[in-house]
Amino acid sequence: MSPVFSHGDLRLYLLNLLDEGPRHGYDIMQALADRTGGTYTPSAGTIYPRLAKLEEEGLVTKSVDGRKTVYAITDAGRAEVASRAHELEGIEAGLADSVRLIADEVRGSVREAMRSLRADLAAAGRDQQTQETPSARDDDPRSRSREQVSRADAAVNEFRARVRSDLRAHVARGGDLAADVVDDLAAQLDRIARDISRTLRG
Incomplete structure (x- = not known):
């Protein structure tokens, strides 16, 4: 913008x-x-x-x-x-508003990507529970777990590629990437990691 x-x-x-x-x-x-x-x-x-x-x-x-x-x-x-100092103050204020809007847009994209990742992981968990058949339960549990690990890897890699592409494109256009946006991303990733760890521990 x-x-x-x-x-x-x-x-x-x-x-x-x-x-x-x-x-x-x-x-x-x-x-x-x-x-x-x-x-x-x-x-x-x-x-x-x-x-x-x-x-x-x-x-x-x-x-x-x-x-x-x-x-x-x-x-x-x-x-x-x-x-025309008073006019310059108005111009500077308008430009500062534009920079803040860009930062808000990037922050919103990161949060949307995080929500999408959470939804993908939750869907993977539901699919594992609802799609199991008696014959599947007779299979090797390790094989089923390895399959789910692969699905989780794919979801994480898709998220990483999407966010990385958005951030790099934004910076390549000359956009400012504020530190608090990256801090927010790191904090949300840490929260997701802790949630998954708690879920796995039961």
Whole structure:
């Protein structure tokens, strides 16, 4: 879910980034992605024309440093940032809300995956009880147990692959993976492990 910069907001935010210090174009794009938790990943075709417009307006200057073009804010640019400080606060608040929503979505996906795993394990247990026939009970108990272990392995591996794929895709898109999301995942996995241990002990 990407934040939508209203008319003029991106222009002001670019000036704000340059007010922190000179930056080259890629650094500006990376800073925007980092500050928004990956919810906004601008292209060069979006950023460079705006930087050129800011230069035309006398709000930024550019210089060449080796193979990089470095942009720096001018006194006029600083004056605009200062005069619109209240607008910047609103922009920052909106971006922070977007990052929190991303974290909530990841946390929700983890919890849904945990519920699915619990349901799969519970269904496996019910199937074992309801599908046993007299002939099955005459079979080697170890063989039946090994079969159920294989089913449990498959369920755990499916869960691991699903969560791993979701997390890696989220991070690859530039999303922020908060520590509390991983802590929540670890805590729920630990609870499930304890529940299974108690069940097995009878």
